[in-house]
Amino acid sequence: MSEKPNHDLLPGHIEQCQICASKNLLPIIHLGHQPPCDSLLWPEQLKKSESTYPLNMVRCTDCGLAQIDYAVDPAELFFPEYPYRSGITSTLVSNLRSTGPTIMDRYGLEKNTLAIDIGSNDGTLLSGFKDAGMRVLGVEPTNIADIANENGIETKQAFFTKELAKDIAEEHGQASVVTAANMFAHVAQLGSLIQGVEVLLEEGGVFVTESHYLVDLLETVQYDSIYHEHLKYYSVGSIIKLFDYYDFTVVDVDRISNYGGSIRVYAMKGKGHTVKESVQNLLADEERMGLYDAPIYDEFVAKVQKSKLDLQKLVVDANARAESVVGIGSPGRASTLLNYCNIDPILMPTIAEQSTSLKLGLSIPGVHIPIVDEAQMFENQPDYAVMLSWHYWEPIVEKLRAKGLRSKIVLPLPEVTVLEP
Numbered sequence: 001m002s003e004k005p006n007h008d009l010l011p012g013h014i015e016q017c018q019i020c021a022s023k024n025l026l027p028i029i030h031l032g033h034q035p036p037c038d039s040l041l042w043p044e045q046l047k048k049s050e051s052t053y054p055l056n057m058v059r060c061t062d063c064g065l066a067q068i069d070y071a072v073d074p075a076e077l078f079f080p081e082y083p084y085r086s087g088i089t090s091t092l093v094s095n096l097r098s099t100g101p102t103i104m105d106r107y108g109l110e111k112n113t114l115a116i117d118i119g120s121n122d123g124t125l126l127s128g129f130k131d132a133g134m135r136v137l138g139v140e141p142t143n144i145a146d147i148a149n150e151n152g153i154e155t156k157q158a159f160f161t162k163e164l165a166k167d168i169a170e171e172h173g174q175a176s177v178v179t180a181a182n183m184f185a186h187v188a189q190l191g192s193l194i195q196g197v198e199v200l201l202e203e204g205g206v207f208v209t210e211s212h213y214l215v216d217l218l219e220t221v222q223y224d225s226i227y228h229e230h231l232k233y234y235s236v237g238s239i240i241k242l243f244d245y246y247d248f249t250v251v252d253v254d255r256i257s258n259y260g261g262s263i264r265v266y267a268m269k270g271k272g273h274t275v276k277e278s279v280q281n282l283l284a285d286e287e288r289m290g291l292y293d294a295p296i297y298d299e300f301v302a303k304v305q306k307s308k309l310d311l312q313k314l315v316v317d318a319n320a321r322a323e324s325v326v327g328i329g330s331p332g333r334a335s336t337l338l339n340y341c342n343i344d345p346i347l348m349p350t351i352a353e354q355s356t357s358l359k360l361g362l363s364i365p366g367v368h369i370p371i372v373d374e375a376q377m378f379e380n381q382p383d384y385a386v387m388l389s390w391h392y393w394e395p396i397v398e399k400l401r402a403k404g405l406r407s408k409i410v411l412p413l414p415e416v417t418v419l420e421p
């Protein structure tokens with residue numbers, strides 16, 4: 001193991017690479033000062049001040065990690081009323097539920113051994129392990145832990161730390177698998193987290209992480225997946241560098257479709273385990289496409305800027321013709337997109353969400369566009385509906401059309417595209 005930099009971030013400007021501590025950080029894109037994207041606002045909060053922080057993506061020329069250069073205090077980002085619930089998006093639910101059986105098959109995990117999910121949300125991922133006969137335990141800092149417990153998935157409401165890991169190991173024994181789906185790139189106390197997993201896992205146990213994949217971000221121009229909660233934008237190369245500092249071997253990698261393109265990385269506890277071909281193959285792909293050189297980033301930024309101007313033109317022109325525009329869906333990334341493109345309630349008065357959404361009645365931070373029941377949209381049939389969950393657009397558009405939506409549907413990215421009714 002090489003000498004380990006401190007992987008636990010303090011709030012504020014980040015001066016060195018989050019993995020290798022190099023000072024050689026080059027700017028990729030500035031998205032301005034933005035509010036934390038998941039800090040949706042209640043009507044009362046609209047009367048108060050609101051905090052914004054710099055949102056800049058940079059890359060390390062030594063280890064290749066793309067990252068943001070400002071850490072907001074996690075207590076502000078992942079507050080107890082955090083409104084995100086993974087059980088709601090049906091595509092995501094089936095992906096999450098199938099994760100458990102896939103891992104069990106691949107690593108021959110025994111029934112009745114322990115699976116732990118960190119950042120377990122409503123317990124959807126763990127329910128896949130449980131149904132396949134494993135013991136399960138979730139760790140989730142927000143009140144969504146209550147929903148998991150009500151659904152029979154035992155969940156501790158806490159931030160995962162090395163100390164908590166020791167308590168869990170004493171109480172429940174060691175785990176054969178620990179998962180961290182889509183929170184691994186979000187955690188500020190990453191060093192503490194990985195050391196905790198070292199404590200929890202039995203020798204040869206597998207730590208499975210999922211993170212949005214930098215290659216997908218660049219290829220499909222997903223600048224809207226850049227936000228303060230999302231500190232690191234991993235490639236296979238950079239995540240291997242990270243695990244090199246700890247008692248793990250990265251043994252396998254899958255590209256998966258979650259969140260518009262992610263990598264599932266399997267790190268086995270202990271050094272020197274056999275590494276599957278998938279790892280070498282993806283590393284070679286990353287080299288071939290020039291992921292560690294400037295041109296791919298210049299091209300990305302040019303596409304981001306064009307998409308911004310095109311979207312602005314579309315909504316401003318619609319407004320000038322007295323045509324109506326609404327948004328559809330309010331994933332965290334909607335905040336980055338709307339704030340970066342300066343789209344406010346004059347240009348987009350409302351955003352439609354399913355009537356079961358926990359976000360109804362809240363407003364997007366920064367631009368303050370209210371989130372309303374989609375029933376309004378079906379009644380008003382606006383001229384344009386901008387798909388803010390565009391990374392899942394196909395099944396959503398199909399459903400909206402089936403339910404009778406006749407609006408032109410606008411996909412804002414990877415380039416502005418209008419789908420006629």
Ligand SMILES: [Zn+2]
Binds near residue numbers: 062
């Ligand atoms: Zn680095």
